[in-house]
Amino acid sequence: MKERVGVPTMAGLQSSLIDYAVGLGGGVIYSLSQALTGSGLIGGIIGAGIAGATIKGARGTAIATILGFQSIVGSISQAAASAPSGESDTM
Numbered sequence: 001m002k003e004r005v006g007v008p009t010m011a012g013l014q015s016s017l018i019d020y021a022v023g024l025g026g027g028v029i030y031s032l033s034q035a036l037t038g039s040g041l042i043g044g045i046i047g048a049g050i051a052g053a054t055i056k057g058a059r060g061t062a063i064a065t066i067l068g069f070q071s072i073v074g075s076i077s078q079a080a081a082s083a084p085s086g087e088s089d090t091m
Helices: 010-037 041-054 057-082
Strands: none
Touching (some): 041 057
16 A cells, blocks of 8 residues: 555544544553553563553554563663663762
């Protein structure tokens, strides 16, 4: 399918707003499940799984994929930020 750029239509706007609302719903489900299971890697995996399973079809697949990517990037960033820098605080 060839994607085009064109004038926005009401149907296109409606479809985009529905996608946005589904994304918000997936985010709420993810946040709630991650709050219950912890904010670490395991909590992220469980949260992404629950959100992806709750939102059915291609949108659920997209939500789980994006949340999985976000979880691992966040975990790696946290690990890098908490790693000792090798510099001493004493003078």
